[in-house]
Amino acid sequence: MSKKNWHEKMEEALWAYRTTYRTPTQSTPYSLVYGVEVVLPLEVRIPSLRVAVNVVITQEEATQLQLQELDSLDEQRLNAQQRLESYQSRITKPYNKRVRQRSYQVGDMVPVVKRPIHTQRKNAKMVPKWDGPYLVQEAYTSVSYLLADQEGQKVGPVNDLYLKRYYL
Numbered sequence: 001m002s003k004k005n006w007h008e009k010m011e012e013a014l015w016a017y018r019t020t021y022r023t024p025t026q027s028t029p030y031s032l033v034y035g036v037e038v039v040l041p042l043e044v045r046i047p048s049l050r051v052a053v054n055v056v057i058t059q060e061e062a063t064q065l066q067l068q069e070l071d072s073l074d075e076q077r078l079n080a081q082q083r084l085e086s087y088q089s090r091i092t093k094p095y096n097k098r099v100r101q102r103s104y105q106v107g108d109m110v111p112v113v114k115r116p117i118h119t120q121r122k123n124a125k126m127v128p129k130w131d132g133p134y135l136v137q138e139a140y141t142s143v144s145y146l147l148a149d150q151e152g153q154k155v156g157p158v159n160d161l162y163l164k165r166y167y168l
Contacts, residue, residue, distance in 0.1 A: 035073035109166040
């Protein structure tokens with residue numbers, strides 16, 4: 001595959017995504033949309049029990065089966081939503097334990113990471129990675145700040161990911 005023909009592989013990539021089991025929902029995206037598991041091309045070529053049963057049923061039985069599948073679809077989606085919420089809470093708790101909330105007050109001094117780090121030399125080991133210190137002038141949100149340099153020139157908004165506490 002090259003940059004020129006990536007679109008030719010898109011259908012196969014989407015098929016793989018839609019038919020792959022997802023841990024958070026404990027189902028495939030295809031089954032959440034259509035209410036049934038996908039019939040794989042191999043099952044059509046080499047008849048499986050699921051395909052063989054669908055071949056011998058009448059039109060009336062097929063309609064009845066589709067109505068039953070539609071009735072169970074909402075329940076499947078609700079169960080998937082509950083499993084997804086449970087999964088998200090299990091993932092969120094350890095993350096929140098690990099991450100420390102940083103907050104800065106108006107008047108705090110903070111250095112700002114240089115984004116991106118530009119260097120004139122090949123070897124950038126000795127180039128400072130932080131600018132500043134800057135003065136926090138305003139807190140827009142708990143993670144976004146308006147800063148000012150030593151001359152009073154305003155810089156911002158800056159996310160707290162790019163800041164750290166400055167100690168004199």
